[in-house]
Structures are given as structure tokens and as C-alpha cells.
Amino acid sequence: MSDKNKYREGPIICVVGARPNFMKMAPILRALAQQTPPLSVLLVHTGQHYDRDMSDKLFDDLRLPRPDINLEVGSASHAVQTAEVMRRFEPIIDTHQPSCIVVVGDVNSTLACTLVAVKKGILVAHVEAGLRSNDRAMPEEINRILTDQIADRLYTTERSAEGNLKREGIEADRLCFVGNVMIDSLVHSRANALNFLETLRLSGVDHSQFGVGKAYGVVTMHRPSNVDQPDILRGLLETLAEVSQKLPLIFALHPRTRANIEKFKLSFLIDSVRMVLLPPQGYLEMLGLMVDASVVLTDSGGLQEETTALGVPCLTLRENTERPITIEQGTNTLVGTDRQAIISGVDLILSGKGKHGKIPELWDGNAAERIANDLAQWIQK
Template sequence: MCVVGARPNFMKMAPILRALAAHQPPIPALLVHTGQHYDTDMSKKLFVDLGLPQPDLNLEVGSGSHAQQTAEVMRRFEPALDEYKPSCVLVVGDVNSTLACTLVAVKKGVPVAHVEAGLRSYDRKMPEEINRLLTDQVADRLYTTERSAADNLAREGIALERICFAGNVMIDSLEASRPLARAPAQTLRDHGLDSALVSGAYGVVTLHRPSNVDDAATLKHLLGLLAQVAQDLPLVFALHPRTRSNIERFGLQTMLDPARVALLPPQGYLEMLGLMAGAAIVLTDSGGLQEETTALGVPCLTLRENTERPITVEQGTNTLIGLNGEALLRGVAEVLAGHGKRGRVPEFWDGHAAERIAADLWQWLKP
């Protein structure tokens, strides 16, 4: 039983389901969507873009506080577990659905495999960090994306035999989708925007973390920095619903010049991949984009003080800058001068991580 709940999960699960089906013998799987992300732009289109089958079950949980959402996923997932009696529950990432379904399965004696285990920001103010910590403590099989993740797990008392270094399934999706990526100019035209904005060098922006967008002063500071960057480098800003709502709520709509900043709604996977692949730089607070820009060789400035993906900084194209305006402007200037960080693609970020997971799962689960 494979569980997805939110946008980042879809990119991770798509190659896993393909690898389970392609394994010899095939490993039967049932896909459960908790409905944690239920917006059409952030859910249904991604299933199409990624070649994900329609879920066998949709729990339609919807939004709510962390406590409400986690509890509701648990309440709705338990009957499904009882009905289908899977030999294993496979969860990915670090969203509320990941932890909720793990807790239900473990308490009912069903083995749990966690894909993307061992990542740590060491910032417990992030809800995702709590989800990661607790899921890894009780899951039975832990698949890691980078070797340092095993060190994190060992420090938390997790036995080495529970851990398997498989690589990064996010990159499996990226490599499979590269030939299908949508041209940036077409994406802008689709939204009635001037495609000339991406005819030369441009940057891509995403912001969604509560610490960046829920406080009026912080969001105003960041938009002010983006306005400065846009004077030298046009930007394409894919607006998360939370971010768009807060910009309107705080009266900040006029801070970005539409002639220099293209404001888009949430994008499909193929549109976002095309935008990133063609960008001179990406400015983000997203964990997934840190990984994808490293795989694409595109410099990334992360607007956070920490990252649970340190390999993107140590080996990849990522630089942590927090809310430091000077560092942001300097980083953009370096890119425009041709000196942006390029890095290298980490070990096992090769498009075959899901195949390694399927092979290990078969050995782990078979009678």
C-alpha cells in the first residue's frame, strides 16, 4: 500500500510505482491518496504530468491544522488498512500524511518502509522535521537519498540493518520527464504573459514556508529583495496559494513590477521543470527544488537558515542565504557575471533509485 498526500510525494511515488510494476516478478501495489493537497493545480495535473495512475483510494482529508489533518488521515486510513491487509505500507517524504499513515500501520503491526529517510534540518520549529524524526523511529525499512542520512539515523539509535542507501527518487522523475518539459515561453503564453521575459537570462522564484510568507514584515522584506533583483534579472514567480493569499492580505500587491516579474499560479510538473531547466538561477525555500536544481546544474539560492538536504550545498548547486539581502544580491550578481555555483550530481542521483528500492523491497518482503 503506497501513500501520497501532497505535491512533493507525487514526484517520489511515480517512479516507485513504475519500478514495482516492472520488477520480476511484479510487486502488486495499491495507491492511496490522503487528499492532504486537494487543489486541482497542485494535485490532479501532477498525476497526469508524472504518469501516476489514478489513486485506488482517495481519503479526501482536505485542509486543517496540523493536529486536525494528522488525526483525520489516521481516522480515515485505518479502515483502508483493515480492508486491504497489505504486507507493507510504503510512505515517502515528510508531510503530515507520511507520519499519520506510519503511526496507524505500526500500531496495527503492518511493516512500514520510508523513502527519503534520515534527512534532518535540525530545526524543530519545522513541522516536517517532527514528521521525519518520528516516522524514522518507528518505520521498519529506511531508504536514504544520501550517505550522510545514515549517520543521522545512527545518532538517533537506529540500527544499520534497517537502512538501505537507494538514491534519490525525485531525480528518477526528473530524468524521465526531461524530454517532456514544457518550454518556458509557452508556459508564460499559456497564462497571457509576455514570453519575451524568458527570451534571455531569467530567474525562477518559489516561496511557501510559513516562516517566510505568514509574517507581513518578513514577506514584505522578501518581496522588496525580489524587486531589487528584478531590476537586473527578470523573474518568473510561481505563487503558492498561501503566498498569493498573504500578499493580498497584507496589501503587498504593488511591490513587484509586472513588466519584470511574471506572476504565475501553481505550475504543473512539466511546466516547472521547463522553467527551472532554462533559468539562470532559482530562488526558493523548497526542499525539492534544492534537489532538482542540483540535478539540473542550475545555481540555487535557498531562502532558509538551514536545509535537510546538505548534500545540495556540499556537492550541488545550492547556497543557503536565509533572509540576507546582501547575500541574495551578491549571489545573483555572481550568476549574471558567469560565476554561478555549478557543483556535481551526487551518488545514486542517476534515475534508477526506484529500481533499487523495488529490488530491496522484494528481498525484504518475500516469504
């Protein structure tokens, strides 16, 4: 038995820290429970992002069990938050002596818990490994690179990730191509997605301009590069206001975005009957909004994947993406923050000439099952 597998009989600790992690972890937990015998699992929520009402609803939407442990770290600077997760996670390792930990995605909690586990001699499996934007100004890119370097088992969502990891000197026998667990949640939940009209009604919005089947677009923005600088945020809002004259927009406002719109006194740019403003939405509501949308305009990595799986055109308001397969095979187009590129992209989609794309390899709703099968064998080696 290797030093890194000294707690062979211990539970698997699954770590979540922020909203996108929940969508990735929910199908993994179901798949681990279906192993014969079921694998012992402890779900740890670091509390990196936590809104009690929204988190409770998200757990319900995804049929995700409540966390066994919540570290309640809360928001802070990247350095403070990472350090605090590490400080609070170490006693969990000492107490429960896990056989391994499973981390997903690229948030601060992913890197922090990986660092603690590796230094304690605990095996680490990273789900969604190898994705790269090649933009080291993104904190998530640093988290991805470092986590992949020190994790023991790397589960990839697309073939290009393997090339990224091999270029970084990671051995092939640490890699396992399994597909995309985010799509597992989408496949599992699509039948329960709320119709967009119902979502508007529940939000108390006058939706009279949205006739059944009428075209509309969905907007989300939250990345600091888009919403923290007044000139960039103003330019994007002016462009969205112009787009809204072509088709109504449903804008699910992230708290950071709303706060900066108010801080920079830009509210007048989104005060339009053609732009419906909603608070952050639950998973089933957001899924329903996307299913029926003519186009999604976003800077979210997860929405790039979900729109590709749904066959809905997506315009990504970024200069790069760590999910190139959504461009090469899917429905995604990078438009950055350039007004003309965004307008032209919308016009192309509304003309019926936008990308139709295809479903990427192994984005079939069974990625979590492949992970659980491999994990069960791997931790016993």
C-alpha cells in the same frame, strides 16, 4: 514469520498526501510493476493537499495512475489533519491487510499512516529517510524524526542521512542507501518538459521581454516562516523587486503566498514588468522553467534537489536545509532572508562565478528500481 509480516500475501499500500509525494512515488510504482512477478500495489491518496485540476494534471505529467483510494482529508491544523488521516486510514489497513506500506517524504500523511500501520503490526518502508534540518520548529522535521524511529525499512537519498539515523539510535540493518527517487522523475520527464516561453504563452502572459536565450530567474516561496509574517514577507518581496532590475523574474505564486501578499497589502511590490507572476505550475512546466533559468530562488526542498540535478544555480531562502548534499556537492547556496546575501548571491551567479556542482552519488534515475528490488526481498523475510 514475524508478527509484523502476518499479511505476507497482501498488497503493498503506497501512500501520497501532497504534491512532492507524487514525484517520489511515480517512479516507485513503475518499478514495482516491473518486478517478476509484478507486486500487487494499492495507491492511497490521503487528500492532504488537493486541487482537482492541478492534481489531475500532475498525475498526467508523471504518468502516475489515479489513486485506488482517496481519503479526501483536506486542509486543517496539523493536529486535526494528522488525526483525520489516521482515522480514515485505519479501515483501509483492516480491509486490505497489506504486506507493508510505503510512505515518502515528510508531510503529515507520512507520519499519520506510519503510526496507524505500526500499531496494527504492519511493516513500514520510509523513502527519503534520515534527512534533517536540525530545526524542530519545522513541522516536517518532527514528522521525519518520528517516522524514522518507528518505520521498519529506511531508504536514504544521501550518505549523510545514515549518520543522522545512527546518531538517533537506529540500527544499521534497517537502512538501505538507494539514491534519490525525485531525480528518477526528473530524468524520466525531462524530454517532455515545456519550454519556458511556451509555459508563459499558455499562462496568457505577455512574454515580449523574454527573448530566446535571455537570462531570467525563477522564484517560489511558500514556507510559513517566509510568507506568514508581514515584515519578513515584505523584506523578501523588496529584495526580489531589486533582483528583478538585474534580470527578469518568473514568480510561480503559491496560494498561501498570494493570499498573504493580498492580506498584508504588499501587491505593489510585485507589480513590475520585470516580474512575471504565474499561478502554481504543473510539473512539466516547472521543470521547463528551471532547465533554462539562470538562477532559482526558493524555499522548496524539492527544488534544491532538482536544481542540483539540472546544474542550475539555486539560492535557498532559508537559514537551514535538510538536504546538505545540495550545498556540499550541488549548486545550492543558503542565503536566508538577508537582503545583502541574496543580492550578492545573484551577482556572483550573473558574473559566471556561481556554483557548478556535481551530480551526487546514485542520483542517476535508478533509485526506484533499487527500492523495488530490495522491497520485494525484504517483505518475504
